[in-house]
Amino acid sequence: MYTQALNTAEAPGAPVDAAAAARFQARIDAEQRIEPRDFMPEAYRRTLIRQISQHAHSEIVGMLPEGNWITRAPSLRRKAALLAKVQDEGGHGLYLYAAAETLGVAREALVDQLLAGVAKYSSIFNYPTLTWADIGAIGWLVDGAAIMNQIPLCRCSYGPYARAMIRICKEESFHQRQGFEIMLTLCRGTPAQKAMAQDALDRWWWPVLMMFGPPDAQSQHSQTSTRWKIKRFSNDELRQKFLDATVPQARFLGLTPPDPALAFDAETGHWRAGPIDWAEFEAVLAGNGPCNRERLEARRRAHEDGAWVRDAARAHAEKPRATKAQAA
Amino acid sequence: MSGICEPAMGAMVGSALTLVETPLLRALLARADDALILGHRLSEWTGHAPILEEELALANLALDLIGQARLLYEYAGAIEGAGHGEDDFAYFRDPPQFRNLLLVEQPNGDFAATMLRHFLYAAFADPYWRAMTAAGDATLAAIAAKAEKEMAYHLRHAAAWVIRLGDGTAESHRRLAAALDALWPFTGEMFTAEAGEAALAEAGAVIDPATLRPLWDATIDRVFAAANLARPSGEWAPSGGRAGRHSEHLGHLLATMQHLARSHPGATW
Amino acid sequence: MSADLSPLWEVFIRSRNGLAHRHAGSLHATDAEMALAAARDLFTRRGEAASLWVVPAAAIIASDPAEAGMLFEPTGSKIYRHPTFYEVPEDVGHM
Ligand SMILES: [Fe+2]
Ligand SMILES: [Fe+2]
Numbered sequence: 001m002y003t004q005a006l007n008t009a010e011a012p013g014a015p016v017d018a019a020a021a022a023r024f025q026a027r028i029d030a031e032q033r034i035e036p037r038d039f040m041p042e043a044y045r046r047t048l049i050r051q052i053s054q055h056a057h058s059e060i061v062g063m064l065p066e067g068n069w070i071t072r073a074p075s076l077r078r079k080a081a082l083l084a085k086v087q088d089e090g091g092h093g094l095y096l097y098a099a100a101e102t103l104g105v106a107r108e109a110l111v112d113q114l115l116a117g118v119a120k121y122s123s124i125f126n127y128p129t130l131t132w133a134d135i136g137a138i139g140w141l142v143d144g145a146a147i148m149n150q151i152p153l154c155r156c157s158y159g160p161y162a163r164a165m166i167r168i169c170k171e172e173s174f175h176q177r178q179g180f181e182i183m184l185t186l187c188r189g190t191p192a193q194k195a196m197a198q199d200a201l202d203r204w205w206w207p208v209l210m211m212f213g214p215p216d217a218q219s220q221h222s223q224t225s226t227r228w229k230i231k232r233f234s235n236d237e238l239r240q241k242f243l244d245a246t247v248p249q250a251r252f253l254g255l256t257p258p259d260p261a262l263a264f265d266a267e268t269g270h271w272r273a274g275p276i277d278w279a280e281f282e283a284v285l286a287g288n289g290p291c292n293r294e295r296l297e298a299r300r301r302a303h304e305d306g307a308w309v310r311d312a313a314r315a316h317a318e319k320p321r322a323t324k325a326q327a328a
Numbered sequence: 329m330s331g332i333c334e335p336a337m338g339a340m341v342g343s344a345l346t347l348v349e350t351p352l353l354r355a356l357l358a359r360a361d362d363a364l365i366l367g368h369r370l371s372e373w374t375g376h377a378p379i380l381e382e383e384l385a386l387a388n389l390a391l392d393l394i395g396q397a398r399l400l401y402e403y404a405g406a407i408e409g410a411g412h413g414e415d416d417f418a419y420f421r422d423p424p425q426f427r428n429l430l431l432v433e434q435p436n437g438d439f440a441a442t443m444l445r446h447f448l449y450a451a452f453a454d455p456y457w458r459a460m461t462a463a464g465d466a467t468l469a470a471i472a473a474k475a476e477k478e479m480a481y482h483l484r485h486a487a488a489w490v491i492r493l494g495d496g497t498a499e500s501h502r503r504l505a506a507a508l509d510a511l512w513p514f515t516g517e518m519f520t521a522e523a524g525e526a527a528l529a530e531a532g533a534v535i536d537p538a539t540l541r542p543l544w545d546a547t548i549d550r551v552f553a554a555a556n557l558a559r560p561s562g563e564w565a566p567s568g569g570r571a572g573r574h575s576e577h578l579g580h581l582l583a584t585m586q587h588l589a590r591s592h593p594g595a596t597w
Numbered sequence: 598m599s600a601d602l603s604p605l606w607e608v609f610i611r612s613r614n615g616l617a618h619r620h621a622g623s624l625h626a627t628d629a630e631m632a633l634a635a636a637r638d639l640f641t642r643r644g645e646a647a648s649l650w651v652v653p654a655a656a657i658i659a660s661d662p663a664e665a666g667m668l669f670e671p672t673g674s675k676i677y678r679h680p681t682f683y684e685v686p687e688d689v690g691h692m
Binding site: 060063064067070071072073074075076077078079080083084086087090091093094097132182185186189190192193298301302305306307308309310311312313314315316319 | 364368371372374375376377378379380381383384387388390391394395397398401414415418419438439440491492493495496497499500503584585587588589592594595596597
């Protein structure tokens, strides 16, 4: 998902006080929330910092592909809705950075990791938005997938993360509907608009299925996260939920997912997808997706071009204090 | 694209609207275009702001302005009575049919230029809409009541940044002063009314923008004093936006904004 | 980039008059005015607020979770502070 890179690397656990660790696990098992200054194993803290910051980076980088169409939105109603939606994503990034900061790491340090190319963000935002229909597809599919992942996170064991997710999920509720409405309008529109919608689905379908991360069999990290109640559903479980919810929506739109093997399994009541090209996923995660370089470059430029603004704001804030100190 | 096609012909809506501009319609479009073009400019910052918190602020400013534009276009459509809606006005007029100030179409430049442009405009728009709440036209007065609260906040936000940047570092002051040199000449246009609007003002339907000059001057002086800025001198005072004679920048802005809508004549989105 | 650090602020929102301010989250700002503006833009986009407080995070003095036992457990045995501790016959009526 927005933190899918976690699945590929296991955080080595530092030696911990066994009794304290057992008490900690007992609290988790009892569904108690862990708050910032409570005892927590170092590995729990590190895992959370990585997960929450990756999630935050994803929200911020995620502003770019959709932001690409704000100036070209084809009606004022769509323009306002898209701007408000992308603005929300910026807010989500801020809520999440703040949640990560409660674990004792500064936002600036996390942003530096992103800009240095060390920290990861969701693979999905490394795909380009080529037509207006991509805005519909992102809202419908990407936000739809994100919501599926984020609702269980509202019950995450770490209090500040869970609270941020509650606020985020509340705001997310319009994002997917906004996207679906765009798709529906296109599908009921001219043949060119309908073709635009199908083309967007063709390009976004597989990358969205990859958003949930690698198959459970290859995702060692999940077990620890599940024990800590950071993660409550496995990658494959969430992917299946998404598939079952989304295929009927695609049919409602009159669109066909680009998967010839996609079939309904009457016995289990689930939709079954064909094989996912995990080599593509690995490549995008490793920095070789269509837009990895552009996305990071855009974030770096914003950061560097903004340095003088931040310097000025700080200098202004420090001045009255300096004058007072001299006067005293 | 010339404005010669018949707007009622759906198949040809890729071309520009033909409008018969009464003085009130023209005055409404001027205010609506100011808001839309400035809102559009601010929306260009999305994803590229210098501070994450400011991303949210810039989007809020843009959304207020786009919202004002939509209300004004809707009213313009109603008084025109030709069945035109907000999107017809926004997407199917050519650059010479836009009536916005040259100030608001100026490119964003750096953050100092964007905030200064916003301050110069808001210092006018805030008292303008407050005065318009007493306009003889009831619909306009209602729109003004909403816009006035929004622009009061815009003025506060932009003024705070002008002061921060003017007072901050040598670099921020230099950038702000450069932005002021570039933008100041465009401010005079805010206070002139076209003949039609002047007649409307005479009749009490709208406010004569010239009457707001003392208020604007006072705001400028107060904020410039705190920001260590001096009013530039110079003779050059370009105008023509209200008459549709724009800078080169508007054409590019509209090419971007209108391209998709105009590429699919008759489509709904 | 420690030179780029800006102070953290805690945001409290009164959703409508009659209710207390409640913690909403935190943000970064270099001065109080910017903190208040950012709180407005970040936390009140859907009509959530009738009033806002921002407080420098550094100004908050918090109890130590390790002392929670000492601070908060002794009260657990003082059940006589609760109305249900006392028995009043039902026919007396509501009291
Ligand atoms: Fe989000
Ligand atoms: Fe979203």
